[in-house]
Amino acid sequence: xxxxxxxxxxxxMVDRIAAYLDSVGxxxxxxxxxxxxxxxxxxxxxxxxxTDVDTLMADIDRVIIPNLSxxxxxxxxxxxxxxxxxxxILAELLSAGLGVxxxxxxxxxxxxxxxxxxxxWMLDLLGLPRSFRSDTATGGGVIQGSASEATLVAILAARWxxxxxxxxxxxxxxxxxxxxxxxxxxxxxxxxxxxxxxxxRIRTVAHDAxxxxxxxxLARQMTADVDAGLQPFFVCSxxxxxxxxxxxxxxxxxxAIDTVDGAGTHRVWLHVDAAMAGIAALDPDQRWVNDGxxxxxxxxxxxxxxxxxxxxxxxxxxxDRHAMLGALSILPAYLRSTAADSGAIDYRDWQIPLGRRxxxxxxxxxxxLDGVEPIIEMLRHHLRxxxxxxxxxxxxxRLEIAAPPRLxxxxxxxxDGDAATDALIDAVNASGRHLVTxxxxxxxxxxxxxxxxxxxxxxxxxxxxxxxxxxx
Amino acid sequence: xxxxxxxxxxxxMVDRIAAYLDSVGxxxxxxxxxxxxxxxxxxxxxxxxxTDVDTLMADIDRVIIPNLSxxxxxxxxxxxxxxxxxxxILAELLSAGLGVxxxxxxxxxxxxxxxxxxxxWMLDLLGLPRSFRSDTATGGGVIQGSASEATLVAILAARWxxxxxxxxxxxxxxxxxxxxxxxxxxxxxxxxxxxxxxxxRIRTVAHDAxxxxxxxxLARQMTADVDAGLQPFFVCSxxxxxxxxxxxxxxxxxxAIDTVDGAGTHRVWLHVDAAMAGIAALDPDQRWVNDGxxxxxxxxxxxxxxxxxxxxxxxxxxxDRHAMLGALSILPAYLRSTAADSGAIDYRDWQIPLGRRxxxxxxxxxxxLDGVEPIIEMLRHHLRxxxxxxxxxxxxxRLEIAAPPRLxxxxxxxxDGDAATDALIDAVNASGRHLVTxxxxxxxxxxxxxxxxxxxxxxxxxxxxxxxxxxx
Numbered sequence: 001x002x003x004x005x006x007x008x009x010x011x012x013m014v015d016r017i018a019a020y021l022d023s024v025g026x027x028x029x030x031x032x033x034x035x036x037x038x039x040x041x042x043x044x045x046x047x048x049x050x051t052d053v054d055t056l057m058a059d060i061d062r063v064i065i066p067n068l069s070x071x072x073x074x075x076x077x078x079x080x081x082x083x084x085x086x087x088x089i090l091a092e093l094l095s096a097g098l099g100v101x102x103x104x105x106x107x108x109x110x111x112x113x114x115x116x117x118x119x120x121w122m123l124d125l126l127g128l129p130r131s132f133r134s135d136t137a138t139g140g141g142v143i144q145g146s147a148s149e150a151t152l153v154a155i156l157a158a159r160w161x162x163x164x165x166x167x168x169x170x171x172x173x174x175x176x177x178x179x180x181x182x183x184x185x186x187x188x189x190x191x192x193x194x195x196x197x198x199x200x201r202i203r204t205v206a207h208d209a210x211x212x213x214x215x216x217x218l219a220r221q222m223t224a225d226v227d228a229g230l231q232p233f234f235v236c237s238x239x240x241x242x243x244x245x246x247x248x249x250x251x252x253x254x255x256a257i258d259t260v261d262g263a264g265t266h267r268v269w270l271h272v273d274a275a276m277a278g279i280a281a282l283d284p285d286q287r288w289v290n291d292g293x294x295x296x297x298x299x300x301x302x303x304x305x306x307x308x309x310x311x312x313x314x315x316x317x318x319x320d321r322h323a324m325l326g327a328l329s330i331l332p333a334y335l336r337s338t339a340a341d342s343g344a345i346d347y348r349d350w351q352i353p354l355g356r357r358x359x360x361x362x363x364x365x366x367x368x369l370d371g372v373e374p375i376i377e378m379l380r381h382h383l384r385x386x387x388x389x390x391x392x393x394x395x396x397x398r399l400e401i402a403a404p405p406r407l408x409x410x411x412x413x414x415x416d417g418d419a420a421t422d423a424l425i426d427a428v429n430a431s432g433r434h435l436v437t438x439x440x441x442x443x444x445x446x447x448x449x450x451x452x453x454x455x456x457x458x459x460x461x462x463x464x465x466x467x468x469x470x471x472x
Numbered sequence: 473x474x475x476x477x478x479x480x481x482x483x484x485m486v487d488r489i490a491a492y493l494d495s496v497g498x499x500x501x502x503x504x505x506x507x508x509x510x511x512x513x514x515x516x517x518x519x520x521x522x523t524d525v526d527t528l529m530a531d532i533d534r535v536i537i538p539n540l541s542x543x544x545x546x547x548x549x550x551x552x553x554x555x556x557x558x559x560x561i562l563a564e565l566l567s568a569g570l571g572v573x574x575x576x577x578x579x580x581x582x583x584x585x586x587x588x589x590x591x592x593w594m595l596d597l598l599g600l601p602r603s604f605r606s607d608t609a610t611g612g613g614v615i616q617g618s619a620s621e622a623t624l625v626a627i628l629a630a631r632w633x634x635x636x637x638x639x640x641x642x643x644x645x646x647x648x649x650x651x652x653x654x655x656x657x658x659x660x661x662x663x664x665x666x667x668x669x670x671x672x673r674i675r676t677v678a679h680d681a682x683x684x685x686x687x688x689x690l691a692r693q694m695t696a697d698v699d700a701g702l703q704p705f706f707v708c709s710x711x712x713x714x715x716x717x718x719x720x721x722x723x724x725x726x727x728a729i730d731t732v733d734g735a736g737t738h739r740v741w742l743h744v745d746a747a748m749a750g751i752a753a754l755d756p757d758q759r760w761v762n763d764g765x766x767x768x769x770x771x772x773x774x775x776x777x778x779x780x781x782x783x784x785x786x787x788x789x790x791x792d793r794h795a796m797l798g799a800l801s802i803l804p805a806y807l808r809s810t811a812a813d814s815g816a817i818d819y820r821d822w823q824i825p826l827g828r829r830x831x832x833x834x835x836x837x838x839x840x841l842d843g844v845e846p847i848i849e850m851l852r853h854h855l856r857x858x859x860x861x862x863x864x865x866x867x868x869x870r871l872e873i874a875a876p877p878r879l880x881x882x883x884x885x886x887x888d889g890d891a892a893t894d895a896l897i898d899a900v901n902a903s904g905r906h907l908v909t910x911x912x913x914x915x916x917x918x919x920x921x922x923x924x925x926x927x928x929x930x931x932x933x934x935x936x937x938x939x940x941x942x943x944x
Contacts, residue, residue: 003558109540110510168670190800367518
């Protein structure tokens with residue numbers, strides 16, 4: 001492809017994306033196909049001859065677009081929001097065009113420093129503790145690809161600190177114990193498993209009626225483990241669980257840890273997973289989602305969920321850069337200090353992979369072109385829609401609110417029980433106009449309505465409610 | 473930003489990228505700045521007011537672009553190639569615009585199935601074993617974000633198989649031992665560390681004069697470990713080491729493993745890391761880079777290095793899907809079989825993170841718009857340039873070839889020793905017209921010339937040679 005062909009094709013692609021996002025609400029939100037259908041509709045080996053971009057795009061319009069699940073659809077009430085924005089798309093385009101590698105400072109200085117700056121900008125905008133700032137030298141922020149990776153980094157830093165680095169030599173994790181409730185995200189357990197913490201040493205802490213962690217049970221279980229010769233090393237507090245946006249009480253959890261933990265060099269790592277809800281703190285009225293974060297060793301939230309930054313962009317901060325670098329740096333210690341002395345950050349030592357894209361551009365573009373005010377307005381709009389829906393559910397004779405509505409999430413169930421709730425979910429999704437997902441809490445079936453797509457308006461929630469009402 | 477503003481800004485961004493790539497050779501290849509300079513040149517908090525895209529781009533032209541290291545520069549002889557292409561940039565743009573999540577089949581069926589298809593297309597084009605194909609049910613391919621992640625997935629699958637899944641319950645890795653040479657990439661050790669294999673249980677296998685693994689030493693060390701009550705579980709064979717593109721002898725390594733290993737259910741996992749060199753197999757003349765891969769349990773190579781696919785895009789294949797899913801699935805076993813029965817692939821269980829972008833579009837665009845022929849031509853062009861350079865080095869009275877030249881890589885040293893080689897590297901890089909990197913092999917300093925940027929022509933290698941010659 002020549003530069004001129006790229007210009008023409010690029011302009012057409014930009015127009016096409018604008019048209020897609022403008023009309024995505026007219027698509028069937030998820031395709032009605034069976035596994036293998038798309039694969040079978042395409043040539044099984046690479047074609048021997050090339051084609052032009054118009055032909056390729058026609059194929060994509062025919063085979064690929066109709067067979068996506070449309071996360072940008074205004075009727076997207078499933079899973080979690082993953083809203084994008086024009087500013088973010090421009091930034092991803094620029095990042096691809098520049099084609100630089102930000103694995104260390106020297107491999108592209110501006111890529112590293114803009115990322116550090118964006119972490120600091122976001123820290124201020126979210127009202128997070130200054131102890132997370134990169135210029136503290138002990139703390140710092142980084143963009144990870146996903147909350148799963150952020151969690152794994154936190155676990156590895158915790159593992160290093162708990163063993164005072166010995167794990168790097170011995171691999172011995174046999175005494176380490178981790179704690180979370182049954183409501184924690186599956187990536188916590190996956191990260192622990194990867195790090196060599198088996199299920200036998202993952203404790204399920206009790207939760208209260210609102211699905212928040214019970215700090216007293218945490219203290220009891222930690223004490224029992226210490227008495228048994230084991231070593232508590234990691235606690236995950238979730239600010240906004242996936243199923244219901246339940247909030248674990250981080251300050252009380254930190255108090256519980258302090259009663260058991262000597263707070264010495266081996267101290268238990270407290271990670272706050274605010275992947276879904278944390279961005280709500282952009283709105284000063286929702287700053288409660290940060291409660292207790294000043295007690296945490298690390299924290300993550302996802303601009304790629306609810307801030308108009310397209311995937312991938314997870315913000316991760318820690319107050320213990322030393323432990324993180326100890327866990328992830330593959331250089332000897334004396335080189336680490338040299339790098340620290342010069343003030344350069346090598347983000348390869350802050351993450352699992354080596355290579356990294358220039359993802360900070362996405363935050364820069366969104367914050368400078370759109371600004372934070374429209375995002376706050378969007379959040380408030382989603383909250384109003386969720387409140388209205390929750391009120392309708394509460395007033396309905398055959399439905400009930402199944403968990404305290406929080407932010408953009410409403411969980412409901414049918415009073416006739418799980419079978420009725422499951423049937424309702426299927427019926428609501430059958431139209432292809434919107435999509436909700438099922439979750440299960442304490443063995444009970446729930447219909448989740450997660451409101452967070454950029455273009456979701458009252459009419460889309462009304463249409464959903466019409467379907468819910470009609471099938472209840 | 474309105475759709476119309478996006479269209480205008482998007483067209484301008486496309487033009488800007490075309491202009492950047494066209495003129496990147498005129499930029500100083502790496503900036504002459506100190507850590508903190510870029511950060512200090514930008515506002516320390518998010519501006520209260522927004523700006524228009526022209527103003528933002530002017531800031532980017534002023535502060536960011538000149539302070540990047542320009543990986544697309546035709547004088548880029550550093551690290552490894554990371555060449556991009558117009559087709560790939562278009563695909564990344566489309567992926568960002570669609571904004572879908574491919575974590576499981578149902579969250580966007582076409583994203584999953586196009587990825588499966590691209591893995592199969594690439595398998596054929598690279599001449600890799602059919603046992604890696606997804607339709608075998610036992611094997612399969614997936615796009616990872618980086619070779620580091622692919623390696624970690626291989627290690628975790630190996631750990632699961634060696635313990636027959638017990639590691640998920642117990643976390644016990646205390647008997648497991650891994651093997652690689654000192655030339656293996658640092659991501660191998662990092663992955664092992666993450667997986668709970670300490671340095672005490674990572675063996676450095678001897679290498680021969682060409683820096684290839686010595687299979688006899690591998691067999692000896694494995695036998696000694698078995699005799700000591702330990703369990704060999706993972707061997708990394710590198711096809712193209714980072715420092716010198718040395719080739720480990722995979723078939724002989726597999727033979728060595730077979731002499732020690734009972735080849736039962738706990739059998740040792742053989743991973744082939746062809747991150748850098750593997751793409752060369754697109755050229756039928758270079759198919760030797762696949763030698764012995766039919767004996768491997770897993771294999772990875774990076775289209776994002778030398779195939780014009782912009783980062784990130786690592787291809788990973790395994791012949792043991794069962795072990796990989798055992799290691800990475802967070803669902804109970806009976807759900808896994810249900811999914812397998814329906815034929816659906818949930819790629820979240822093939823990788824570390826949960827979320828994933830629609831990266832397969834990049835391969836689809838490159839293969840359908842450009843085709844494989846121009847890539848083969850590019851590879852051959854780079855090889856010719858490297859051969860010419862190697863001949864000049866060999867004929868030079870004060871330089872010597874420091875490792876067998878292979879593919880696009882030439883490693884040289886000054887006959888006066890390491891200090892002279894190091895001084896030469898600094899002098900060559902001082903011009904800002906090109907960049908080489910230093911490596912160290914068996915304690916000796918080497919100047920690496922890695923030829924692989926898309927627009928590198930004879931004149932750029934000539935300019936490099938002029939500098940090398942002038943300072944030797």
